[in-house]
Amino acid sequence: MTYNIALVKGDGIGPEIVESAVRVLEKVGEKYGHTFNFTSYLAGGCAIDACGKPLPEETVEGCKNSDSVLLGAVGGPKWDTLPGNIRPEKALLGLRAALGLYTNLRPARIFPALKSACALRPDIIDRGFDLVIVRELTGGIYFGDRGRREGKYGPEAYDTEAYSVMEVERIARVAFETAQKRRKNVVSIDKANVLETSRLWRETVHRIAAEYPDVEVSDMLVDNAAMQLIRDPSRFDVVVTSNMFGDILSDEASQITGSIGLLASASLGATKCGLYEPIHGSAPDIAGQNKANPIATILSAAMMLRYSLDLPAEADAIENAVAGVIEDGYRTADILTDPAMEPLTCTAMTEKIMERI
Ligand code: IPM
Numbered sequence: 001m002t003y004n005i006a007l008v009k010g011d012g013i014g015p016e017i018v019e020s021a022v023r024v025l026e027k028v029g030e031k032y033g034h035t036f037n038f039t040s041y042l043a044g045g046c047a048i049d050a051c052g053k054p055l056p057e058e059t060v061e062g063c064k065n066s067d068s069v070l071l072g073a074v075g076g077p078k079w080d081t082l083p084g085n086i087r088p089e090k091a092l093l094g095l096r097a098a099l100g101l102y103t104n105l106r107p108a109r110i111f112p113a114l115k116s117a118c119a120l121r122p123d124i125i126d127r128g129f130d131l132v133i134v135r136e137l138t139g140g141i142y143f144g145d146r147g148r149r150e151g152k153y154g155p156e157a158y159d160t161e162a163y164s165v166m167e168v169e170r171i172a173r174v175a176f177e178t179a180q181k182r183r184k185n186v187v188s189i190d191k192a193n194v195l196e197t198s199r200l201w202r203e204t205v206h207r208i209a210a211e212y213p214d215v216e217v218s219d220m221l222v223d224n225a226a227m228q229l230i231r232d233p234s235r236f237d238v239v240v241t242s243n244m245f246g247d248i249l250s251d252e253a254s255q256i257t258g259s260i261g262l263l264a265s266a267s268l269g270a271t272k273c274g275l276y277e278p279i280h281g282s283a284p285d286i287a288g289q290n291k292a293n294p295i296a297t298i299l300s301a302a303m304m305l306r307y308s309l310d311l312p313a314e315a316d317a318i319e320n321a322v323a324g325v326i327e328d329g330y331r332t333a334d335i336l337t338d339p340a341m342e343p344l345t346c347t348a349m350t351e352k353i354m355e356r357i
């Protein structure tokens with residue numbers, strides 16, 4: 001089969017890690033007889049530099065017309081002082097909205113060989129964990145009304161959180177269906193003791209839960225969830241939450257796996273075309289130095305094979321190759337715990353993974 005993949009390399013380490021995932025996909029193509037046609041599009045800071053806006057129409061069109069999108073990362077200090085509507089991050093939000101990608105799946109699990117890189121106490125980590133955060137991605141405070149105005153104490157700024165019943169229903173369904181394929185447990189995270197959007201969220205999740213009697217559901221307040229994630233991550237299977245809470249909790253979840261350089265994500269909507277990206281950012285401090293960990297992007301490519309291209313055996317091959325390399329002790333700088341060891345470069349890690357496919 002032939003697949004058309006849009007590449008949005010972005011800024012900072014984006015180009016290096018996307019290039020790594022492309023090489024791995026090409027290896028998969030060779031081995032399994034697929035052709036991947038890659039077309040690169042600009043978004044983020046590099047697009048601001050090239051054409052004055054973070055998300056050119058051509059990029060949106062190209063992504064919409066592809067079978068799937070693989071994205072690196074956007075943003076960097078160079079563009080940090082621009083006004084909100086032309087910041088690089090706007091490209092990411094704009095792409096998610098334009099492609100209708102309301103679901104963000106962020107799996108986090110511990111590789112047994114990386115226990116020593118994990119920040120948790122050994123007795124906690126020995127229980128292991130394997131969870132997936134189902135983050136609502138096109139609503140909430142990220143997309144609500146915002147602005148500046150004169151307030152009670154002079155000039156003020158505001159952002160608003162709104163959720164419709166429809167938006168909560170559809171993300172709840174994704175969570176329950178995800179749980180049905182896993183350990184059949186959903187924890188819905190909100191701040192229902194304070195926020196009205198959370199009360200609507202909670203009531204809607206429970207109404208939808210009735211359609212999935214085989215799945216156990218419970219609620220947790222987000223402050224408590226932040227604590228439980230480090231106290232006992234093994235208790236979570238599927239976590240469903242709003243856009244902003246999901247953003248924050250997924251960074252926390254990444255740290256308990258050892259490094260943010262390991263976590264992949266899939267953004268999905270009503271069509272098969274998804275957007276796949278590492279959950280980490282553009283890491284400008286190490287950009288262009290061949291030091292980045294390509295694993296999160298490579299695992300994002302595996303998610304793309306599984307969810308958008310229906311190639312589960314090929315996805316397994318990538319995931320097994322990554323697990324094998326970690327098991328064999330290969331480490332990039334971010335997951336290196338033995339000071340006597342030399343870290344692998346981004347390209348060397350990529351090649352180790354390719355060898356195992
Ligand atoms: C993420 C990122 C983005 C988000 C930023 C870059 C807009 O932090 O994908 O988690 O907040 O969604």
Ligand code: MG
Nearest residue numbers: 247248251279
């Ligand atoms: Mg984030």
